[in-house]
Amino acid sequence: MKITVSIIALWLCVPVLGQTSLADYRAAVADYSWQLKIAASKSDAAAETAGQARTGYLPRLAMDGSFTATVRHFDGVERWTFSLLPQLVQTVYGGGAVRAAARQAELDYGIALCDEEFSRLDVRYAADYAYWNLSAVELYAASMRQYVAIIRSLKEVVDRRFSEGYIAKGDVLMIDARLSEAEYSLVSAEQSYEVALHNFNILRGTDAALGVQLAQDIRDSLPMPGRVVAAEALERRPDYAAARLRSEQAEAGIRAVRAPFNPQLSVGVGGMWQPYYPNSTGATYVDGSAFVKLSVPIFHWGERRRAVGAARAVQLQQEWNAALVHDDIVREEMNGWTALVQSRAQVDASEESLRIAGENLSISTYSYGEGLATILDVLQAQLSWIQLYSNAIRAHYNYAVAVSDYQRITAQ
Template identity: 20%
Template structure:
C-alpha cells in the first residue's frame, strides 16, 4: 500500500512538470526594452500624454492669432414686410428684398501686452505638456520594468521550488529504501512524505504567481492578458555606474518634473501680465467695406449696379476700461498669489526630486549589500546541505537534520532571488528619478 502511495505521488509530480513545460511552447520572447517600447505604444497613460501634447501643440499654433489681423466676410438677404422705395440708377424702384455684403479687417496695435502674455501661456503650456509626456514615459518604463522583474522573480522562485520538490522526491525514495531495509523508522519516511507534500503545495502557489505576473505584465503592455510571454533577461547583479552628486545636480536642472514646475511658474507670470493688461488702453486698426441694395447686380452691368451702393471706412479705435467692478484688481491679486504658489511649488519639487534620488541610491546600496550577504549565505547553506546529506547517508544525521538543511538551502536561494529583484528594481527607480 505504501509503495502504491509513493508511486502515485511521484507520478503526479512528474505529470505536473510535463504540463508546466508544455505551457512554455510558443511563448512570445521579448527583451525588457521590447516590453518598454510596446507599452509606450499601447498603454493608456503614454497614449493619453501623447494626445495631450499634440493638443497643446495646436493650441500653441493658435497663440499666433494674437499678432495677426482678423478678416471676416458676410453676406445676407432679407425680406421686409413693406415695400422699400429707392432711387436706383435715376429711377424710383420698390422692392421688399434687401441684399448686403460686408468685408471687415481688424488688427490689434497695442493691448497692454495681452497678446504677448496669451502667446506665452500657450508656449509654456506646450512645454509643460511635453514634460508630462516625458514623465508619463518614465513612469510607464518603470512600471513595465517592475512587471518584467516580477515575472522573472516568479519564474526563478518557481524553479527554486521545482528543484526543492525534486530533492524532496529523492529524499522520499531514499527514506523509503532505508525504511524497507530497516535502517530508518516509519517516522522518517512519513516526515519525508509530508515535506514532499508541503513543497508540492508551494510549487502550485508559485506556478500561480508566474501566471499572475505574466497576466499583469500583459496588461501593462496593452496586450491580451492570456498572451504567453517569455522575458529574454535574467535577474542579475550589474554594478550601477553613477556619480550621485553629479546626477542630482543634472536632474535639478533638466528633469521633466522640475521643468514642468518651472513652466508652471512662467505661466503664472504670463497670467499676471495678462491680468495687468486690462489697466492699459487697447488700440486697434480697423477697415470695413460694405454693399447694400434692393436688387442683385447684373453680371453684364456689374460695375454699374454695384458701385453706387458700396461704401468703405478705415480708422483707429482706442478703448480704455474706466471701472470694471474691481474685476481687474481681483485678477491681478489672484495672479500674484499664483506666482508665489508656483515659486514654492518649484522649490518643493526640487526637494522632492533630491529626496527621490537619495532614496533610490540608498536602495541600490542596500541591494548590493543584500546580494553579497545572500551569496555568502547560499554558499554556506549549500555546503551544509552536502555535509548533512553525506551524514544522513552514513546514518550519522537524522531525517530532521536533512530536512532542516534542505529548508535552509531553499530559503537561501529564495533570499538571493529577492535580493536580486530588489537591487534591479532600485536601479530602475534611480534611473527614473534621475531621468537617465
C-alpha cells in the same frame, strides 16, 4: 555532492532560445503604451493651441451681413433691403493680451513635452519592473521545483530505510508532511508566475498567455550605476522643468488678467454694400471706410486690482509647487541611492549564505544516508536552503528594481 551540483546548475543556467531582451521589451511596451499615446496627443493639442494663440498678432477679416423683407408693401418702395459689411481689422495694442496669451500657450506646449517625457520614464520603469518581476517569479518557481525534487529524492531514501527496518514510521510521516507542504508552495509559485506572465504580456500588447523566455534575468551582473548629484538630477527631471514652466506660465497669467484693463487700440478698413434708402429702385452702392478704434477703461470698482491679486496668488502657488517638487526629487535621489547600495550589499550577503546552505544540505543528506544524522537535521537543512534561496532571489530582484528606480529618479 549531487545536490550541490544541481543547485549550482539551477542558479547558473541561462535560457538560450526564443529570448526577449530588456531593451526589446522596453521598446515594445513604449510602442503599445496608451499612456504615452495620451501624452503625445496632449503635446499635439498644446502645439495647435500655441499656433492658434500666435494668430492674434495677425489682421482679421470678417464680414457682417443682413437681409430683410417687410410684410407690408408701400407704393414705390421695394419690400426687401440688405447690407453687407466686410472689415479688415488689425489690433495695434490690445493691452498686452495677445502677447500674454501667446506666451502662455508656448509655455503650455513646453509643459506638455515635459509631461510626455516624464510619462516615458514611468513607462520605462513599468517595463523594467514587469521584466524583473517575471524573472524573479520564474526563478522562484524553478527553485520550488528543485526543492520538491530534493525532498522526493530524500523520501526515496527514507522509504527504503523504513522498509529495511532502520527507521521508525515517524521519519516517514515527517518527510511526507514536508513534501506535501513543498508541493503546495510549488502550486502557489506557479500561480504567481502565471500572473506575472499575464502582466508582462498585457503591458506590451500581446496575448496574455503567450510563453516567453527572458534573455536577461536578475541573476545577471547588473552594473552598479554611478551616483548623480542632486543638482544634475534636478536638471534632468522633466517634472521639475514642467513645474518651473508652470510658474513662468502663471507669471504670464498676471499680464493676461491685467490686459483687459489697459487701453485698446485697433485700426481697420471696410466697405458697406447696400441699396439706397428708401429702396425704390433696387439700385445699390458701395461705401468704403477706414477707422481707428481706441478704448480706455477708466473705473471698474477695483476689479483690476482683485483680478491681478488672484493671479499673483496662483503664481505664488506654482512657485511653491516647484519648490516642493525640488525637495521631493532631492529626497527621492537620496533614498533611491540608499536602497541601491543596501540592496547590492544584500545580494553579496545572500550569495554567501546560499553557498553555505547548499553545502550544509549536501552534507546533511549524505550523513542521513549513512545513518550519521537524523531526519530532523536534513529537514532543517532543506528548510534553511529554500529560505536562503528565496532570500537570494529577493535580494537580486530588489537590486534590479533599485537600479531601474534610480535610473528613473535621475532621468537616465
